[in-house]
Amino acid sequence: MSIDTTPGVIVTDAAAPSREQSSYVDWSAIIAGIVLATAISLVLISFGSAVGLNFLDFTYRNGPNPLVIGIVAASWFLWVQISSFMAGGYLAGRLRRRHFDATEDESDLRDGAHGLLVWAGAAILGAVIAVGGIGAAASAVGSAASTATLAASNVAEGTGASLDPNAYLVNTMFRSTAGTDTAPARSEAAGIFAQATLGDGTVSEADRTYLAQSVAANTGLTPDEAKARVDQAVTSYDAARAEAIKAARLARNTTIIGAFLLAASLLISAIGAFWAAQKGGNHRDNNTAFVDVFRRF
Known part of the structure; x- marks a missing residue:
């Protein structure tokens, strides 16, 4: 609110936001972070899948060790997940607008909260994409299996097998x-x-x-x-x-271990997104510029 020098006249700045009209949550920054985290995950997971399949040769009986493949794949997935969430959290913290001149501790907490919202949104979006991909793959496999079964049944009817x-x-x-x-x-x-x-x-x-x-x-x-x-x-x-029993037990144990690793990686990713968002907010407040990386041409 500003006061005119003319006696008895008070001029109010209508454009100035009030505390009740503004939100501490900057959804634009959060959505930007979610988009970035999801894009990085898709690119790196696709790249890792291509590299991994390149080392598999199904024409030989003695292929790569499944344990080694599992460890490498889990490590790659863990790195991709944590790094993508941290990148999205950093972007959200860097783009978030500060409100009401909050203290530094409060500003860091709000930046970290935005990183957690990026983590939550990207995790939900990733789950939706994964479920959709699994459903499409299952549909394709089911179609192929039904075709193979029909062909096999036709052969069986002709041969009596x-x-x-x-x-x-x-x-x-x-x-x-x-x-x-x-x-x-x-x-x-x-x-x-x-x-x-x-x-x-x-x-x-x-x-x-x-x-x-x-x-x-x-x-x-x-x-x-x-x-x-x-x-x-x-x-x-x-x-x-x-x-068959051994294979079933191995599949069950692998599923259990995979579920625990996924939960642990999500928790680590949440911590990373929180920290990265705080770091992005600090760089925002300090006007930190990476001139060596983002140089103007």
Whole structure:
């Protein structure tokens, strides 16, 4: 408010904002920080994915160590996440407008709060982008899987083969050059393995004895040879089941570790965004200019 020198006349500056009309939150600076953090994340993650896929060769059996790949990928993701959030927080702190001549401590706190808002907004936006990408990938994989399944079913209908995952084990037991129709026996044997899969994963002795008798009757093998075939098939089944359980446990443990690492990286990123926003606010107040980096041409 300004006072005119004319007696009895008071002139009010209507353009001057009041405390009630202004907000401590500078959303323009926050949105700018979110955009910058998201853009940096997308660029660096895409670059890292391209470099990582360049080192993978699916034509060789002995590929890179999955543990090494996981550690490198997690380290890269952690660095990208923290650096992008810090960049967005710094930009928000540098662009934020100070209000009401706050003290330095209060100004630092408000700058840091803007960095936290950048972190929260970029995290939510990143989650939305990730969910959308996962959904698109899942849709593409599902479409490819349905096409492959349809093609496989058409082949199976033409050849009389089965899509049962235990079909190969059943076929190894009933291989014969006699040319007899073993389809009913194969179907019954497949049911025995399916029941074992649904149960405790073991084929009982009674089922083994029955399978040996069925193999001997349909292939012309001696009882000992038929029993040896059944034992070999059951051994292969147990090994495959053990590998499947091991893979499932590895996938579960990897998911758990990944979730903890993601939570930890988000917390570290929040601290980094808070600190970077405060640093940007300090550079704003001190008119710090990086002339060597942003030189006018």
